[in-house]
Amino acid sequence: MLDKHAVKERALAEAKRFSVVVGYLWVLFSTFELYKWIVLRQHNLTSALGFKVGINLINAVVLGKVIFIAEALRAGERLRNRPLIQPILYKSALFSVILICFHIVEEVLVGIFHGKTISQGIPKMGGGGLVGILIVGVITFVVLIPFFTLREIGRVVGQDELKSMILGRGTKAGTVQPRAQQDNDRVA
Numbered sequence: 001m002l003d004k005h006a007v008k009e010r011a012l013a014e015a016k017r018f019s020v021v022v023g024y025l026w027v028l029f030s031t032f033e034l035y036k037w038i039v040l041r042q043h044n045l046t047s048a049l050g051f052k053v054g055i056n057l058i059n060a061v062v063l064g065k066v067i068f069i070a071e072a073l074r075a076g077e078r079l080r081n082r083p084l085i086q087p088i089l090y091k092s093a094l095f096s097v098i099l100i101c102f103h104i105v106e107e108v109l110v111g112i113f114h115g116k117t118i119s120q121g122i123p124k125m126g127g128g129g130l131v132g133i134l135i136v137g138v139i140t141f142v143v144l145i146p147f148f149t150l151r152e153i154g155r156v157v158g159q160d161e162l163k164s165m166i167l168g169r170g171t172k173a174g175t176v177q178p179r180a181q182q183d184n185d186r187v188a
Helices: 004-042 049-071 085-113 129-159 158-167 179-187
Strands: none
Touching: 004 049, 049 085, 049 129, 085 129
């Protein structure tokens, strides 16, 4: 029999994890949109920034769900026991490809819904063409590195310890000893 309290706690923990992913993606997409708006503004070609930031929240929720589904399918877990740099870079690359592919499929489906052909629905990412998609892929890869760095460190040291180190709950910068030092202190 399922414990309702345990189920409720798990659902709340997952909702918090999901909100962090969505928040990160929303800030990321909104920053890109702000940069685009600044470039257009320099050429006197402004667009509706507020509207785009709202659409970015919807995209962040959808792509956040894609990340959760990919993680549930254990995408990127094969390098889990290697030095942290390997799973961080691998997951950043893998999830860049997943997010770009999903974005393309999403835009094609929206285009079809609005009466466009498949080729008309393909988004003009990074100026269009394969080079544009590769450029967006490289940018996505780079901006996912800090995200997966924190996720992997949290996996290794524990989410509560990571949260404590970052937010200062009970610790201050420089007061947490490395694990090897803690082991030496226990032996002595």
